[in-house]
Amino acid sequence: MFSNFDFDVIRRSLGYLFLDGMTFTLTLTALAVVGALIFGTLIALMRLSGFRLLGWIAGLYVDLMRSLPLVLVIFWFYFLVPYIGQWLTGASRPVHVGAFTSSLVTFIMFEAAYFSEIMRAGIQSISKGQPAAAQALGLTYSQTMRYVVLPQAFRNMLPVLLTQSIVLFQDTSLVYVLSIPDFLGAASKVAQRDGRLVEMYLFAAAVYFIISCVASFGVRRLQARIAFVH
Amino acid sequence: MIEINHIDKWYGSFQALKDCTTSVAKGEVVVVCGPSGSGKSTLIKCVNALEPFQNGEIIVDGIALKDPKTNLPKLRARVGMVFQHFELFPHLRIMENLCLAQEKALGRSHQEALAKSSKLLDRVGLKGHARKYPAELSGGQQQRVAIARALAMDPIAMLFDEPTSALDPEMISEVLDVMVDLAREGMTMMVVTHEMGFASKVAHRVIFMDNGEIVEDALKTDFFGSPRSDRAQKFLSKILSH
Numbered sequence: 001m002f003s004n005f006d007f008d009v010i011r012r013s014l015g016y017l018f019l020d021g022m023t024f025t026l027t028l029t030a031l032a033v034v035g036a037l038i039f040g041t042l043i044a045l046m047r048l049s050g051f052r053l054l055g056w057i058a059g060l061y062v063d064l065m066r067s068l069p070l071v072l073v074i075f076w077f078y079f080l081v082p083y084i085g086q087w088l089t090g091a092s093r094p095v096h097v098g099a100f101t102s103s104l105v106t107f108i109m110f111e112a113a114y115f116s117e118i119m120r121a122g123i124q125s126i127s128k129g130q131p132a133a134a135q136a137l138g139l140t141y142s143q144t145m146r147y148v149v150l151p152q153a154f155r156n157m158l159p160v161l162l163t164q165s166i167v168l169f170q171d172t173s174l175v176y177v178l179s180i181p182d183f184l185g186a187a188s189k190v191a192q193r194d195g196r197l198v199e200m201y202l203f204a205a206a207v208y209f210i211i212s213c214v215a216s217f218g219v220r221r222l223q224a225r226i227a228f229v230h
Numbered sequence: 231m232i233e234i235n236h237i238d239k240w241y242g243s244f245q246a247l248k249d250c251t252t253s254v255a256k257g258e259v260v261v262v263c264g265p266s267g268s269g270k271s272t273l274i275k276c277v278n279a280l281e282p283f284q285n286g287e288i289i290v291d292g293i294a295l296k297d298p299k300t301n302l303p304k305l306r307a308r309v310g311m312v313f314q315h316f317e318l319f320p321h322l323r324i325m326e327n328l329c330l331a332q333e334k335a336l337g338r339s340h341q342e343a344l345a346k347s348s349k350l351l352d353r354v355g356l357k358g359h360a361r362k363y364p365a366e367l368s369g370g371q372q373q374r375v376a377i378a379r380a381l382a383m384d385p386i387a388m389l390f391d392e393p394t395s396a397l398d399p400e401m402i403s404e405v406l407d408v409m410v411d412l413a414r415e416g417m418t419m420m421v422v423t424h425e426m427g428f429a430s431k432v433a434h435r436v437i438f439m440d441n442g443e444i445v446e447d448a449l450k451t452d453f454f455g456s457p458r459s460d461r462a463q464k465f466l467s468k469i470l471s472h
Binding site for chain 1: 275278280303304305306307308309310311313315317318319320321330331334335336379380383
């Protein structure tokens with residue numbers, strides 16, 4: 001049944017697919033994960049801070065992000081960020097923001113909501129006695145968080161964070177809607193140029209499948225290795 | 231050293247402490263006992279402000295806890311506390327457990343902290359365990375590390391919150407031995423415990439609590455000789471009858 005398929009199209013476009021497309025996808029994933037970790041920790045700390053207003057704002061933010069489809073957020077950010085930039089800087093015309101920056105900001109904002117919930121659960125999984133012991137030794141609130149609570153929480157939640165990062169890796173393919181040539185976008189461009197839709201989309205699926213599977217396997221291995229003995 | 235004046239504490243509508251007043255003088259060892267849920271752990275946690283209280287005042291070494299100018303972390307660094315469940319930091323080695331607060335709260339150099347820690351680990355008989363993680367030690371060993379960790383801060387007083395309640399029976403004495411030594415050296419101590427043997431050996435005074443109230447606050451000899459309240463008599467007869 002594959003007799004009239006041309007799988008050579010894959011070989012011919014490998015350079016474009018991986019050097020351009022996959023590099024973009026991995027860069028976007030890595031930067032988004034780092035940004036979302038930092039921003040997500042902040043939101044989680046806000047929710048746990050005990051200041052009503054801060055907690056309320058953070059909660060509203062998380063609920064909002066989690067109630068919207070990612071594609072919609074990508075769109076909105078792409079169109080809105082230039083105007084927000086204009087408003088913030090007081091410039092006379094909308095600030096020019098590249099598709100990459102816009103999608104990066106979107107993924108950081110969006111994933112931070114999910115990451116923050118994972119972290120909140122991770123922080124709450126630490127027994128109350130630990131921060132009490134740290135404070136009894138004279139550590140301040142921020143020292144207690146930094147040296148006692150967060151290191152333990154991070155270790156507990158690392159597998160879940162990595163799993164969520166694998167989901168993020170797959171989700172970055174949605175930048176397709178901004179016609180950015182990420183891996184899927186590149187595959188799609190080749191597919192349409194050469195009229196080889198089935199071959200290219202099969203190949204793209206196989207690549208996402210293999211990378212995600214290997215990564216998941218790695219996470220499970222890691223999980224077994226760092227499991228805490230209490 | 232520690233003055234507790236008319237403390238009231240509520241958890242929502244439940245009153246955990248009712249008008250508690252007592253004091254611990256410098257060098258004094260005070261044992262707090264009573265049935266579970268009587269408020270004794272809550273009371274001791276109020277002394278270093280780990281638990282807030284609504285009414286009354288606690289003064290530690292001349293510093294009022296409720297005074298907004300009081301730097302609570304700084305005060306807590308000077309009062310050692312040992313918990314029922316040890317609460318060593320599981321992600322840090324024993325040596326790091328001892329050094330962390332010395333460096334971060336007292337600003338000691340790493341060298342200084344290491345030297346102090348080694349000395350105290352030796353003192354509690356755990357010199358060879360410095361590089362282990364808490365989970366590699368037995369309960370009794372962990373609790374001795376916890377005592378060393380508190381002592382490393384050169385505390386002016388030590389608070390013990392049921393330090394042997396979570397231990398297997400054969401490990402209780404190794405922890406009590408360390409505490410008895412401390413008491414004999416003149417450390418100011420407030421100890422919540424059911425270990426009446428410890429109380430009769432080193433305590434100066436015994437406080438008996440029930441239902442959030444201090445029912446009896448007596449010298450050791452009076453308390454074990456003839457407690458004035460029925461409730462204390464009942465409690466003693468229950469735990470001493472075996």
